[in-house]
Amino acid sequence: MKILIATSSVPFIRGGAEILANNLRDAIAAAGHEAELVSIPFKHYPPERIADHMLACRLLDLTETCGVRIDRVIALKFPAYLIAHPNKVIWLLHQHRTAYELWDHPRAGDLIHGPDGPVIRDAIRQADRELIPEAKAIFTLSENVSGRLRRFSGIDSEPLYNPPAHAQLFYKGPTGDYLFFPSRITGVKRQWLAIRALAQCRERVRLRFAGEADSPMQQAECDNAVRELKLTDRVEWLGRVSEEQKRDLYANCLGVVFPPVDEDYGYVTLEALLSSKPVITCSDSGGSLEFVVDRQTGLVAQPTPESLAQAMDTLWTDRQRAAVMGEAGRARYEDLKISWENVVEKLLC
C-alpha cells in the first residue's frame, strides 16, 4: 500500500509529535508498505491565520500521485486531519488545544486574549465536529485524548498506545542522587511549578532538567525563578541531550518529575517506566495518569508547589520505596503490550 502520513508542524520546533510521525513511517515501512510524511507548516497566530491553514488543508488533493492511487492517509494533527481522502484514518494526537481544554488556561491560553478568539474557537470546534467523522476510523493517542474528543466534539474513538522511540534501549541503572525532568521547556510542561516545589522541599532535593526552551524568554523565566529562589546549587539545566544521554539520565536517576498540564500522552512517563523509575505527576496531568498509579508506579500530587514538594521529599527520603515503585512501573509497561506492530495493524485494517 501507498500510505501518506499527514501531520502539521511548527518550523524549527521538534517534540514528541514529530518523533511519533517518523516512528510511524518507519513502522509502516517495516510492515512492508510505502510510507511518506506530508507535514503542513502551521502558524497559529494571528488567530485568523488558523482559518487560512484549515482551508489550505481542505484544498489539498492527496488521492493520487503521478496517476498512482494513494491507498490511505493517516492524519495525526490539526489542521492536517481536515485533509479529505476517501480512505482517511485519523490517529489523533490532539485537537487545537487552546480552542478546547486550554482555552482559558492562565499560561497556555492564547485565543482567549484576542477579540476574534471566540469566533475562531467556534470555527475550529465546528470544523472538527463536522469533518473529523469523515474519516473511516478514528483512533487517538490516549484515553485522555479520546475523552476530550468525546466531551468537546461528541465523537467516539479508540485509544491506541505507541511505544517511545528506541524503547528496547531503555535500561535501569543504579539509583542516583537527582530527580530528572526531561521535556521541552514551555508553560504547559510546568517546569516553573517544579522549581517552586523545589523551593518548598524539606530535603535538599536536586533536579536536573533536560530539553530546549520553546523561546529564550521561557528559559529566562526559569533561570530567573531559580536565582530568585536561591536554588542554583540544586538545579541543573542540561539543554538538549542526545538520545543516549537521555537514556542514561533516566537510568541513573532516583525518579522522574513530570507535572504537565493535561498532557495528551507523555512519552516521558513511558520512558521512565521502561527505565524502572517512579514518576511524580499531577492530578491534572492528563495522559501520564493512564500509566502512573498513585503509590504503586509513582506519586500523583496536586498541581501545587506544596503538594509536589511533598512527593519529591517522599522519593528523596524513601529510596527503597522508590525502587519498588520503579519496578512496578516497568511491569505495568510490559502488561500493556505496547508495540508499533499493533499500531500499524490497527491503522491499516
Place this chain on the structure above:
Amino acid sequence: MLKINWFSPLPPARSGIAQNFAMQVLPALARHYDVVLWTDQDQVAPEVQRIARVARYDPAAPPWRDLNDGSISIYHLGNHPDFHGGIWRVSVRQPGIVVLHDLCLHDFFFRVWIHSGRDRNSYLAALERWYGEEGRRAGEAFCNGGISPASMALQFPLTREATRGALGVITHSGQSLAELKETPACPMAALDHPYVAAEEPRYQRWLAARSAVPHPPYRLIVFGYLSRNRRLEAVLEALAGIPEREQFLLEVCGEIWDEGRIRTQIENLGLSSLVKLLGFLPEGLVEQKLSTAHMAINLRYPSMGEASGSQLQLWDYGLPTLVTRTGWYGSLPEDAAAFVRPENEVEDIQTHLRAFLKNPAVFRAMGERGRRSLKNNDPEKYVDAMARFATEALRRSPQVPALALAGRIGSDLSTWLHPAASAYLLDRASREIAALCEDRRKLP
C-alpha cells in the same frame, strides 16, 4: 447559562436608552442570566450597580481576556456618539448582537469620524463601501455643505456599517431594515420595545394630578434629548400661528441641540410667555411634568427609524401624543396617537391643537388606549426573546471567520489570477469554506 456582556449607556448618562431602556430591561435580564455591564462612562449610578456587576473598558484597548469569559456581547447602538462611540468601537472588533436604537446611523458615523475624529477618509470609505461611487460623492458634497443632514440620513443611512460582522441584529421597529435597503448579512429579530408600566394606583395619582387643572392654559410637553429631527422649530411655528395659542403652555424638557437658536425663534415668534425651556430634568421632576401635562408632542422627522422609549413612557402616563406619520411612529395604532404628516407638519399640528381645545376627552381616551397597549412590552418577554435569539445567533459564530477568509481569498486572487482562471479556485474555496463552517446539527 448565557453569560452576557452588556454594552449600553447607563444612568446617570442623559440618554433615554440609559434612563429608560436599560433600567427597564436589566433587572429582568440579571434575574435570568449572568450579566456584566461594561461601561466607558466616568460614573455609573449606584442603582445600576445593584442590578449587576459593572466593569470598565477602554474603547481603545478593550480587555478581551475578560470579555471572552462571556458567551456573547450585546451592543446597543444609537445616534449619539458620546453614548455609543465606545460601544461601536468594541463591536467592530468582536462580533456580537447589535441592538439598533436607530435604523439610520448616518449622523452617528458622521459625528464619530468627522466631528470627533476628523477622519474624513474613513467616513467616505464607508459611504463608498455600501453605496459605491455615488455614496462617496454625496459624502464629499455633504462635508462641503451641499446636502442636508436629513437627506443624507435617509439616502445613505450607513446602518450596515454598524451591523457588519455582527452575529445578529435586533431592532424594535416594525419598519424593516430591508425597507431601508440596509439588510445585514446576519439574522435579524424585531422585538417589542420593553417597558414596565406603572402600577394602577400610581397611574391613578397621575390622572388625579392632571384632572386638578381641567381648564386652559393646557400644558403641552416635549421631552427627551431634542435633536433637530424632533421638529421643535415646527412646533413653535405652529403654536405661534394659531389665535388660540394663549390657551396653551409649552414646556420643553431636555437638552436641545442648539438652544440659542430656539431661544431666538421663541423671541421672534413672540412666544416667550407661552414656552419654557427647562433643560434636562431629573427623574422626579420628569414625573411631575408628565403627570401634570395634558398632551405630549413627540415628533420625529426624519425618523431614524426606531421605536421610541419615550413614546412608551408618554403612554404610561396616559398622555395623548402627537407623532409624525413616519417610521415606527407611523405603525402605531390609529386610535392611540394623533398623526402629523411630515409634508403638512405645521398645519397638522395646528389642526390637532384646535381639536384638543374643542374636545379634550377624545384626546384623553387616546392616551388611555396607548397605556393599555403597554401590556405587549413586558421586559420579561423581551429578555426571553432576546436570549433565544442570541443563542441561535451564536451558532453562526464560525461563519464570521469563514466570511473574513472568503474576503481575503477573493482579494488575494484578484491580484494575481485572471478572473477566468480564478473561477475554479473560487468555487473550490467557496465549497470548502462552507464545509468548514457548516453546522448540520438540528436545533432541539
